Each structure stands twice: as C-alpha cells, then as structure tokens.
Amino acid sequence: MLSSTVLFSAALGLVNAHTIFQRVYVNGVDQGWTTGVRYPSYDGPITNVSSTDIICNGGLNPLVTPYSQTVIDIPAGATVTGEWHHGLQPDGYNPSDLADPIDISHLGPVMAYMAAVPSALQTDVTDLKWFKIWEDGFDGTYWGVNRLYNAHGLQNFTIPTCIPAGNYFLRLEIIALHGASVYPGAQFYMECAQINVTGGGSTSPATVSFPGAYAGTDPGITIDIYYPTVTNYTIPGPSVFTCGGSSPTTTSTSTKATSTSTTSTTVKTTTTTSSSTTSTSTTKASTTTTSATSTATGTVAQYGQCGGLTYTGSTVCASPYVCTYSSAYYSQCL
Template structure:
C-alpha cells in the first residue's frame, strides 16, 4: 500500500494527539494575573470536542472546576488568555507538549455572549459574537504564535459593547487530522466576566451549536498540501467601527 506525504504527516500528527492537548486556564486583565482557574470553567481532561453539533462545543464538558468568581473587565481593555498542556504543567520544562504539541496547528478564536448571571450552569441558547481571531499568515499558525508567547493570547474587549455580564469563550481548533470529518479538534473553555464602561452596540450574533458546519473550509481542510490561504471559520469579526 502506498501513502502520500500528506497522509504520512497526518498519521504522524495523529499519533501524538493523546499527549498534545491543552486547556485555557488563566486570564490576565491589562497584564494582571487573575489566578489559576479563577473565573474560568474548566475540566480536568484536556481532550477535545470533535462534534460541531454538540452542546459540548459551547464551554466544553466534564467541567469539574466551576469558579464562583466573575472577573471585572473594562470595555476597551486587553485580556490575555493563557493555555497549558494540563492543569499542572505550567512551568514544566520537561513537558515537550507544553503549552500544546506543535503539531496541533490551527486558528485561535474568541467569542462573547451576554448572560444575566455569568455563574449560571445552563449555557444553552446564548447569542455569541466573535471578538478575536487569528489564523494562518502563509507561514505560521495562531497556535505557533501562542506557543512562542508561552501559551498567551491577547484579546481586546470591544469598547462599544454594553455593560453587563458575559461568558468569554476562548477556542483553539487543531487541524492536524482535519482532512476528513470528524477530524478537527476543538479546545475551549469559558471565562466569566463583567464588562463596565462600555457602550450600546448591538452585535450580530450566532448560536452554538450552529456556529460551524462539518463542510466549512476552515473545519475540514488538509493543512499539509498546497495550503496558501485559510478561511477562519465562524461569523465575521465584530468591530465597533463597523
């Protein structure tokens, strides 16, 4: 049996996927560390979601860590999400997959949804809008940049959104096995924030699930052969200037 180079690379990447995962587990507000798992809903497991029709795509599943903190954020400020391979791997120089295996290339995306109570456990039926996205620049992926930045990703909270409580869904999509569906791996956690000093914008929103389709070119894609451009999945990025 003959295998193409793309097939071989896909199999090689897939062989390391058990040990190559990651969890978003810390948030900084204007550079100030809010603490490990503070204001973030997280599981013990770093396994991905692969079904784009599942409610688990909202804020993950098996959420054994449910923080009772809502993090205060000023509209227009910068928050920084921090990823690590496991809940205990921060600073572990012996972990070659810290913060995530370099094979797990793909985009990083952030969404917000207004919610009456950011501590509520029912997260179905919310209306989400995209506030950050980073994909492929022709050479490197968002994941490459996150790894180079020690697991950190900067996100600007739009200055024009209304005051109130929100869930911030921060997501990494690994595409190393995405040549067919299911194959793309979705890693996400939700942070609980309260925005002050905002405006009165009314962003267009989407539902989760419903956000992605299995046929989206940014979901089912061969990243190993002939890729010159990549379409980040999901809705248009929200802008206060739009």
C-alpha cells in the first residue's frame, strides 16, 4: 500500500509552489526589496542536507549576482521581520495567488539562524558557525508554515541582546515536509541576509555547521506527517539560543510591517514542555491545494480535499472517511 505522503507527492507534482525570502524589516522599517539579501532567480528547494547549497541556497537555484552591497544595521534586541513570497514579488503579498507566500500543502517548521563573519559582504559562506535564534514548529494542530501563510509571508523574531556587535549572516529557513516520508524528500528553502548588529553584549552562543547540523536520518527531516498521526515532532538543528537560557517560540504575525518607524508586533507563545525543539500533539495537521477526484456518486476519496474557503467541490467523503478541518482554506477526507 502506498503511503499517504507518496500519494500527496504525486498529486502535488503539478504544483510549483515554492518560496523565496526577499525582504527585511527592522523594527517595522522596510529595508527595501532584496536589499541586503542574497536571493536566487528561481524559487526551488534544496533537498541534500550534505550539500553546501544548504547554507544560503545556490547550486540548482543560482544566486543573483552581483550580491547586494548593502549591510543592514540592526540594533541588538530589535524586532526583525523576514518576508517570504512565491517567486520574486517586489510588490509584496499577492492575494490572487493562493500559493503566496508558499503553497499551504508545504507544511513544516520555520527557523532563523545567525553566523558571525568578518564582513557581511564576503562571498564565501562556508565553514561558518551558526546558532539558531528562533523556530516555529508544530503546536499540535498547526505548523509554522500555517502561521507564516496566514501572516502573508511575514516571519517575526528578535535579535538576541547579548551577542557581540558586528557583521553577521542572517539565515531564514523553511522545511517543507509534504514529501518527507523518504530521504531525500524534505524540501529546504533558505536565503541569507547581510546584517550588522549594533550594541549587544559579549555572549558567544554555542554553534553548529552547515552542512553538518542536519542529517537525512533526523526524525524532523524524514517523517510522514500524514500517516500515522503525528504525535511528536522534533525541529531539526540545535536548540534556540537565548540570552536568558530559555527558549520561547515566537510565531509569525498577520500584521505587516510598514515603512515607518513604528515597531511591529511580535506574538509570543509559551508551552509547558522543557525542550524548545520538541512539540507534542494529538491532532494531525495536513493540507494541500490539490483535491482528489470525486467518485461517480459525488463523494471524495481518502486524502482528498472536501472543504475550504475557495473550495467548490463535494464536501461528502467516501465511507468510512470523515471531512476533517485543517485550516480555513483546507479540509481533508481522513
């Protein structure tokens, strides 16, 4: 019997709903489209965690050169917003594109890393030491990608107050797990921004290397998120570094940052678990934009779409399956 992920992968093969991180806001102030960001012309994924392309993208998705010569100044403790979109979109969120900022089927975690560098304008990104400053995984019902989608591609987090001032690369990442039941199958989307942290302190975080931080055997990288029901999800990579030693998770918000000096709002959620990289759940969250074909009687087959705001097909599932709510845009026969 084919796994549900294989079935979903086949159905989604016609969909090229990928994503690119392409804009930075600092305390709500827009730094400009692609300013200070190393971005590709194509929004495809990286699937090999052992490739140097996992660092800041490239390879199959060549980065646009010459790189931006801007280094974005960010005060320690500032709220930073990264903006993702389906392809390069200088005008921002496109409400007519249901796959913007990313296809809602591409469920998985969203993360942010930093690495200190002598110069944020250097071309070489290898052999750097990275630390994770933010992550949003699975809360038992929704994934980080669900929240990013609902926030129209805005990813909010805070620069640690205690790290030393200086140049850094800021690496934002999404891992899409809709085809991750085998390796390679998970899709990694990442870009790096060139930043300069001002203020700060003298704490040196523990670090990891890319490649090296992830392995194809990691349970957060090779996983069938559709069947059996997900009860535990471990976000890949290290724990989130925080100056106080705790690791809260900051979720995406639906309030778009502006070009004024107004500080954008960051919504924080807390859990009762002791580990920042593990969430537990009793409910499976699964979604896609491609519906299974209804049967001759007007019912929807197992794993097919049966509801959602833009859905116009049958809402009746073939027996014994039940139309199960996943998001405002998607319900599925399970």
